[in-house]
Amino acid sequence: MPVDRSPGNLSQRDPKLTTFDDVDKYKQAISIQNYNVDCNELVFLAGRPSAEWLSAVGARYKLDHRFFHQHLNFLPTGQRDWFTAPTLPSRSHNVLRFCIPSMLFVGEHRYVNTDDLQKARRDCEHQLLSRFRSFQEGTSADAGRSIVRRMNIHSGDNLVIEQELSSCLLKREDRWTVLVWTDSGQDVDFSFMPTPDTGQFKGAVDRFEFCPVFFEKDLSEKDTLYRPPTGTQNPRLSQALSSLPGNYGCTLDWTKAAIDPMFAIQELFTFHAASEVQYVNMLEEFVTDQISRAESRPAETDMVIALESAPFQLAPRTTAIMRFTVLPILTLLLPLAFGAEVTTEHTITNSCERKTQRGDSIDVHYRGTLASDGSEFDASYNRGQPLTFTVGKGQVIKGWDEGLLDMCIGDKRVLTIPPEFGYGQRAMGPIPAGSTLVFETELVGIEGVEKDEL
Numbered sequence: 001m002p003v004d005r006s007p008g009n010l011s012q013r014d015p016k017l018t019t020f021d022d023v024d025k026y027k028q029a030i031s032i033q034n035y036n037v038d039c040n041e042l043v044f045l046a047g048r049p050s051a052e053w054l055s056a057v058g059a060r061y062k063l064d065h066r067f068f069h070q071h072l073n074f075l076p077t078g079q080r081d082w083f084t085a086p087t088l089p090s091r092s093h094n095v096l097r098f099c100i101p102s103m104l105f106v107g108e109h110r111y112v113n114t115d116d117l118q119k120a121r122r123d124c125e126h127q128l129l130s131r132f133r134s135f136q137e138g139t140s141a142d143a144g145r146s147i148v149r150r151m152n153i154h155s156g157d158n159l160v161i162e163q164e165l166s167s168c169l170l171k172r173e174d175r176w177t178v179l180v181w182t183d184s185g186q187d188v189d190f191s192f193m194p195t196p197d198t199g200q201f202k203g204a205v206d207r208f209e210f211c212p213v214f215f216e217k218d219l220s221e222k223d224t225l226y227r228p229p230t231g232t233q234n235p236r237l238s239q240a241l242s243s244l245p246g247n248y249g250c251t252l253d254w255t256k257a258a259i260d261p262m263f264a265i266q267e268l269f270t271f272h273a274a275s276e277v278q279y280v281n282m283l284e285e286f287v288t289d290q291i292s293r294a295e296s297r298p299a300e301t302d303m304v305i306a307l308e309s310a311p312f313q314l315a316p317r318t319t320a321i322m323r324f325t326v327l328p329i330l331t332l333l334l335p336l337a338f339g340a341e342v343t344t345e346h347t348i349t350n351s352c353e354r355k356t357q358r359g360d361s362i363d364v365h366y367r368g369t370l371a372s373d374g375s376e377f378d379a380s381y382n383r384g385q386p387l388t389f390t391v392g393k394g395q396v397i398k399g400w401d402e403g404l405l406d407m408c409i410g411d412k413r414v415l416t417i418p419p420e421f422g423y424g425q426r427a428m429g430p431i432p433a434g435s436t437l438v439f440e441t442e443l444v445g446i447e448g449v450e451k452d453e454l
Helices: 024-029 053-059 065-071 114-137 239-248 268-297 316-338 398-403
Strands: 003-005 018-020 038-044 095-105 150-153 158-172 175-182 343-346 362-372 377-378 385-391 412-417 439-448
Touching: 024 053, 038 053, 038 239, 053 065, 053 175, 065 095, 065 158, 095 239, 095 268, 114 150, 158 268, 175 239, 362 398, 362 412, 398 412, 398 439
Parallel strands: 038 175
Antiparallel strands: 003 018, 003 038, 095 158, 150 158, 158 175, 343 412, 362 377, 362 385, 362 439, 412 439
């Protein structure tokens, strides 16, 4: 497994870069007495491990084996002797982990329907599972190849692979070492990643090209660790994460980095944030494109259905950011794509000054039936007690949040709610999946609204 070492002496500004691609040469180097004793170190492990590399690095730094286990937690744990006690939080206080999305360009304006997208996703899932199972059978010749943990396919234009980066801080007297293990290694082709070979993705691997990751750099800082790519490497294979070890420190002030390891790993946080932001920007552009497609060609928007589950497969830290950004857009997009709306019939209408509005806590009597056969599935009238909820807070189905606004106490309405504003394609008790619902509703009260306000 290639190891990039960038020792930074406390007294020097420009760190030195040493790279090892051969485990025997690495063992020979570290066997030298006082090897880098007076230096702080940033040590990069790149790609797939081998037993020889794990043994050499673990022995050199007296690493807790749990660091290796945590980074390789995607592997199937089928062996009985793997059922060890959970790691204590105190054992992991010096470990940081980042999920890194890497985008690949496939082409432009490659519309792929939902069926083909789902087939491509299933194909990639099967390939990944097969790779995970065979991971432990790999030989030392596999060391240094990239690891792919997940594959996200959102459209025919872009694919996204998910990889991880783990870092561990090790103290030794008044010096420190930061060990950084990245999933991205050095590859000669795209065989390290699952490539869908279904539908319109057949042969697309010949067009794959990784998107670089951009983040701001202080131009006053010197690029001291730049290492040009090898002449044999295809430039389309250049993952942003794989270039991180050789180019690390371009945005750092090494005089500060030598003082505290938190300054030294600042660029890991910057790189992680930049990669996530670019991913979210790509998703926003994709959703915007789908909105335009829905407005101009509603019949071709079946891809939108896949957005409900497909984009949110990232690790939890990234997923939270993406949900915050993308879900509000999807809330607007899905009804538009299907051309659905709630139909309201006013059966009793009163006059009042204060009508229901978002944020009101209201009491509502209702009777719910299926539009398909008129069968009743629920009724508050039968229980003799109205339902109390807050309007517009997502406590009830969207058809109610929208259909019960601007009502006076005593008003009655009949709401015809399509599945997009009801329970969608989920079956809920006596309600079949994809059902259109009819509710007879009566507004009984609004919390805090007295009769003299009506």
